[in-house]
Amino acid sequence: MSRGPALRAWLAAWARHLRAGDLLVLGLAVGVCVASALALWQGGRPDKAVIRAGGKVFLEVDLTAPRLVEVPGPLGSTRIEIQPGRARVAADPGPRQYCVRQGWLATAGAVAICAPNQVSLALAGRNAAYDSLSY
Structure with a gap:
C-alpha cells in the first residue's frame, strides 16, 4: 500500500492553515538553529x-x-x-x-x-x- 497520496493529503491540509508570517517564523527559527550550531559547536584555539x-x-x-x-x-x-x-x-x-x-x-x-x-x-x-x- 502506497503512503504517497495520504502524505500529500496531510501536507495539503496543513498548507491551508499556514500564512506567510508562519513561513517567515519557521524560516527564522531554522536559521537561528543553524547559526547557533555553527557558532557554538566549535572548540577554542x-x-x-x-x-x-x-x-x-x-x-x-x-x-x-x-x-x-x-x-x-x-x-x-x-x-x-x-x-x-x-x-x-x-x-x-x-x-x-x-x-x-x-x-x-x-x-x-x-x-x-x-x-x-x-x-x-x-x-x-x-x-x-x-x-x-x-x-
Missing part, C-alpha cells in the same frame, strides 16, 4: 598538546613551533608531529592505525588515542569543544 604514554603524561608541548616527538610504547615508537596551532599522530606501530587516521587535530579538546601502543595525544586550551564525553 588550542594552546598546548598533552602527550601521554602508559596513562602518564609523557610531555606537554607548546603549539607555537614545529616539532617531531617520538613516544615509546609497548609495540614500538609512536611519532607525533606538531605544527603551529595543530598536531597529529604521524606514525604508530598499532595494527589498525585509527589514531593516524584522525589526521590533524586543531581544536581544544580534540584527542587521538593509539590504544594498542598506550599512547594518546590531546589538545588543551581555554575553551574545549565539550565539557565531557560519555559512552
